[in-house]
Amino acid sequence: MKGIIFDFDGLIFDTETPLYEAYQQLFKEYNAELPLEKFAQIVGTGLDEFHPYRYLEELIGQPVLDEDLDLKIEEYRMEVLGDADLRKGVRDYLDQAKQLELKIALASSSERSWIDRWLAHHKIDHYFSIIRTKDDVHKIKPDPELYEQAVKGLGLKKEDVLVFEDSLNGLTAARRAGLSCVIVPNPITSQLPFEDYQYRLTSMEDIGLVELIRNLNDNQHIQAQ
Incomplete structure (x- = not known):
């Protein structure tokens, strides 16, 4: 393993649970509800396949103003x-990756300004030698382009790179790019039908990065409890 x-x-930062809660509060104002399985369609990707506001309009039978x-x-x-x-465990993984002299990249379907804002806020921007966002690609996840560009930026072979994802769209993108993937679902994504991953964690506190890589090298497909 040479890069992650x-x-x-x-x-890294659970922005998805607060976003779902925000949508839930909004829908309640209209005496409506946004089911988790509906919201899950946009996790890790954009609004092309499903837009909560258009769904809200269907439920209440009237248009809404997106800007408001x-x-x-x-x-x-x-x-x-x-x-x-x-x-939990994210900072430790970043530190361990540096100690292992692994190249570290970030690949996100969000805009670069959003990513930069929170990396700086949490003072972790210096860990990443390569950052690829929706601003850099024609198609976001589940399309593999973000991961293909990140691997190219790292200057590594895909077999030497490991991806960490929390969403089904992200896992799909990584696997389509031919990359090994560890999934670390959050409260919103934990019930999604994940398949074809190399390892599953509840959080990065479950196991150290060194031990995780060792297990992957031993070709073990394990779900940490």
Whole structure:
């Protein structure tokens, strides 16, 4: 193993749970509900396949103004994210990767300005030698382009790179790119039908990075309890 690529939203920093909660609050204002299985369609990707506002319009039978709802969603979410920390074990994994002299990249379907904002906020931007976001590609996850570009940027062969993901769209993108993938679902994605991954963790506190890599090298497919 010579390099690792991290997703961001939901994996490094759980922005997805607060976002779903924000949508839930918004829908309640209209006496409606956004099921988790509906919201899960946009986790790790964009709004092309499913848009919550269009779904809300179907439920209430009238149009809504996207700009007004965007402001409410942002307000709800930022109340939570401003005081939130990174997911458990993330800093340790980044430190261990540096100690192992692994090249570290980030590949996200979000905009670069969003990524830069939170990497700087949590003071972890210096860990990543390569960052690829939706600003760099024609198609985001589950398309493999983000991961293909990240591997190219690292200057490594795909068999020497390990991906960490929390979403089904992210896992699909990694596998389509021919990469090994460890999934670390968050509360929103934990019930998704993950398949074809190399290892599953509940958090990065489950096992150290050195031991994880050793297990992967031994070709073990394990779900940590």
